[in-house]
């Protein structure tokens with residue numbers, strides 16, 4: 001790894017440490033993620049597979065403007081360090097932008113700005129799914145905001161091929177962004193786990209706070225079901241796959257709730273076209289959830305004038321609460 005000169009640490013998570021570095025051969029500034037050893041019970045083969053999976057999935061998505069681009073993957077001999085080298089995106093994570101914004105003003109982002117950001121995320125996720133990759137950990141902390149306000153999805157550490165066969169791992173996806181079928185123990189889920197997470201992000205862009213900040217899995221599910229109401233829960237229970245879910249009999253699935261969903265009440269200023277996208281992404285029944293490519297065909301995106309001028313949020317575009325971003329934003 002002499003090829004890369006480490007310049008600064010830019011991030012750290014459970015899976016590894018990310019450094020900004022200079023590629024001594026090309027001169028390019030890159031992001032080097034060094035995967036931590038010993039995270040999968042010290043199983044060297046599993047760690048090798050996890051590294052290869054992350055690199056392969058990133059490779060399959062190469063060339064998309066809203067997905068961080070893979071430059072190289074380097075692995076030292078068995079048991080040694082493993083690295084994923086990516087383009088360096090000079091900016092904070094969307095999670096940081098949301099955390100550091102002014103929380104009390106709503107909407108957090110103007111609807112038109114939230115739509116611009118969602119279009120980028122949906123575009124990236126649609127391309128990823130078309131390439132046969134599920135990300136499985138979509139959340140604001142795994143989106144980097146570039147210097148011109150362009151979003152890039154990163155951290156493919158949990159990603160995998162859609163049809164690599166067999167039951168998928170559970171649990172995946174950070175709790176607040178985890179789809180109800182995952183909380184109910186599904187191991188046969190699909191790309192809908194990513195679009196559910198995008199629905200949570202859309203709400204968070206508008207509200208400035210996580211939509212479902214659950215403390216435990218059951219608290220998380222209860223918050224989701226309270227928001228979609230008895231009608232939404234009933235629809236999920238009518239899903240043919242429901243009975244096979246390991247936790248289908250959980251009392252939370254059978255609790256009495258008001259019939260209607262609460263999303264309209266929670267987002268009173270959101271246009272009808274915007275609400276259609278939000279409720280479509282947050283459909284509890286996985287086979288009725290909007291796919292990313294279908295969401296992009298909704299009126300909210302195709303009829304740009306659907307959002308009335310002047311329904312601006314506290315941040316009517318990126319305001320300079322994270323220094324160095326706002327001036328360069330091109331909407």
Ligand SMILES: Nc1ncnc2c1ncn2[C@@H]1O[C@H](COP(=O)(O)OP(=O)(O)OP(=O)(O)O)[C@@H](O)[C@H]1O
Pocket residue numbers: 010011012013014015016017018031033068086087088089090091092093141142143144154155156157
């Ligand atoms: N290519 C990149 N350019 C700029 N910053 C990046 C890049 N890749 C990752 N980061 C930053 O580093 C942080 C950690 O990266 P990443 O999420 O891949 O690590 P991780 O160990 O898998 O984290 P976690 O356990 O939180 O999921 C990201 O949240 C992001 O802020």
